[in-house]
Amino acid sequence: MQKKVVILGGGESGTGAAILAKSKGFDVFLSDRGQLNQKYIDVLDREQIPFEQGMHSESRVLESDLVIKSPGIPDTVALIVALKEKGIPVISEIxxxxxxxxxxxxxxxxxxxxxxxxxxxxxxxxxxxxxxxxxxxxxxxxxxxxxxxxxxxxxxxxxxxxxxxxxxxxxxxxxxxxxxxxxxxxxxxxxxxxxxxxxxxxxxxxxxxxxxxxxxxxxxxxxxxxxxxxxxxxxxxxxxxxxxxxxxxxxxxxxxxxxxxxxxxxxxxxxxxxxxxxxxxxxxxxxxxxxxxxxxxxxxxxSFTNAPHRLELVEVINGVTYINDSKATNVDSVFYALGSFEKPIILIAGGVDKGNDYSQIEALVRNKVKGLVVLSKDSEKLERYFSGITPQIYITQDVQDAVNKAQQWSVSGDIVLLSPACASFDLFKNYEDRGEKFKTAVRNLTIHNN
Incomplete structure (x- = not known):
């Protein structure tokens, strides 16, 4: 009798796991509580792998012999807890x-x-x-x-x-x-x-x-x-x-x-x-x-070219260097980013705070940052912590406004650094979206300057 494998999550890793499981002769079913990307629907249809979206059919999931779950699903959700209570192994795609x-x-x-x-x-x-x-x-x-x-x-x-x-x-x-x-x-x-x-x-x-x-x-x-x-x-x-x-x-x-x-x-x-x-x-x-x-x-x-959004040079405008470090979603990343430059910095930071401790970057901010632009729906923690540590703080929820203010504060030789220390989900789809919108905002400055 075929072993039943259920895949929870139908993104890149889940669809890949479904394809491998089918190739190894398992009875495969994929379940996603959200909506699947059309690209993956087409693949699952082509491979004749049954799937559901917008829900998890709990009874069907709990009949499986093995569950492969998306990394995005925490172990604490009720369905995973129920699987573990039944002794059904839950593993990752890797x-x-x-x-x-x-x-x-x-x-x-x-x-x-x-x-x-x-x-x-x-x-x-x-x-x-x-x-x-x-x-x-x-x-x-x-x-x-x-x-x-x-x-x-x-x-x-x-x-x-x-x-x-x-x-x-x-x-x-x-x-x-x-x-x-x-x-x-x-x-x-x-x-x-x-x-x-x-x-x-x-x-x-x-x-x-x-x-x-x-x-x-x-x-x-x-x-x-x-x-x-x-x-x-x-x-x-x-x-x-x-x-x-x-x-x-x-x-x-x-x-x-x-x-x-x-x-x-x-x-x-x-x-x-x-x-x-x-x-x-x-x-x-x-x-x-x-x-x-x-x-x-x-x-x-x-000959190496790094991925975008990691200390990525965007433009140099009137002697000011604009750097996109949108991937810096925690304080440690910002620590390294600030340590990478000797010139004065205007720092653009903020987003969804994941329990950040800003003391790690306090000395660097005090010594290097001439202005902090907080780009976030919830600015209070950053504003409160760095008030008095950096000479000026500006709050906004608009990336173009953030870049405009950074330009206003900057002089030739300065660095404008987007290095948020936070997740992006309050104002953006993800860190890539945040980085791309920052780059667009910077390039808008070059248009206005020409």
Whole structure:
């Protein structure tokens, strides 16, 4: 008798999981409480996979042998609780897909920097001619690729939400960039719950595997001391020089990994700032572990183009540089963004606060920020915290108004930085929408200036 698999959530990962489950002979049903994108409806129809939208038929879901759920569905919702009470396994798409591939898995997580590090790692491996796929929290569904393609390596960006529902997921190389308070609304406002989720990435690693981690993170160091981790540890640092690992010294990225030695002048690379030094060193260490030559690593680093909305240069207008860092949805990201510039900054921040602690950036704001524009429906917390710390604060709910005010405050040599520290859902569809609207608003200034 066919095993019944129910997929909860019909986005990219859910549709991909449905395709893989069908290809493996499962009796598949997909259920989404929202409305499916037409693109995915067409795929499910073509593959003859039954689905429902706008509801979950609870009785049908509770008859399943296995449930694969979207990362966006918390474990606390009533349906998931009911499934667990019945003893029905609930897993993530990355867990499911990993059961059906023999490819080496490189899994990258962290509160910040994981997209840049994932894209850069993928670029270094692909540029070196390796047969490599890109998936996880980015690009095409991991399960979909496992169903239809044959790769030797997968580079996966992995979120805490995806790690919450793994059992046997086993990356041969795990990268842990940092852990700072984020998504605390999902974790009962308990930072330790979030830390535990991130550390799931190493739970199935063996002595044959590798863990690359940021040595300077006090949170990671404290957590490592609590665990017996079997994998071989490789350290990345801005402050120390680990014997095996990567570090920044006199402007050079130096990586001594897998009996190889690599050096690169950081200023020659297209990505800037201390956080990107950490990201680059992590990617370099992965590349060395899988045998990429120093020449190919250097070539790949120089030809890399980062994803948009991450310290993205938009325009320079009358000597003022406009930077789109809309992906900075937590305070730690803003800390790194502010640390990336020496010139005076007009900071545009705000949105949906996820339990932010602004003390982390207080000194940087005091020393570098000449004006704060709060772009948000709920400005009170930011306004209250930074009143008296930054010389001027302006409140708005309109992105063009925010950019106009930043231009008014700025002089040649200044930086106007959109780095919100908050989620985007109060005024925008998502961080991409926020970033695109910011770029449009900046380009409107160039039209008026011409």
């Amino acid at each position: 867990e499911f897909a990993s059961r059906y591939t023999n490819a080496k898995i490189i899994a990258i997580t962290g509160s910040n920097g994981k997209t840049t590090t994932t894209l850069l790692t993928y670029h270094l491996l692909k540029n070196a001619g390796l047969n490599v796929g890109l998936a996880g929290n980015i690009g095409d569904s991991f399960a979909w690729q496992v169903a239809e393609k044959e790769f030797d390596y997968y580079v996966l960006e992995i979120s805490s939400f995806q790690l919450d529902n793994i059992e046997k997921f086993h990356p041969q190389i795990a990268v842990l960039l940092n852990i700072t308070p984020d998504h605390l609304d999902r974790y009962g406002y308990d930072f330790q719950n979030y830390i535990n989720s991130k550390f799931n990435i190493v739970q199935n690693q063996t002595a044959e595997d590798h863990l690359i981690f940021f040595k300077d993170s006090e949170v990671i160091a404290a957590e490592l001391s609590k665990h017996n981790i079997d994998s071989h540890q490789i350290k990345v640092s801005l402050a120390h020089k680990p014997a095996e690992g990567a570090f920044l010294h006199e402007g050079k990225l130096i990586s001594n990994v897998a009996n190889g030695s690599f050096e690169q002048v950081f200023d020659e690379l297209p990505i800037k700032g201390p956080h990107n030094a950490i990201n680059a060193m992590s990617a370099i260490a992965v590349a060395q572990l899988v045998g990429v030559s120093s020449e190919k690593i250097s070539e790949g680093l120089k």
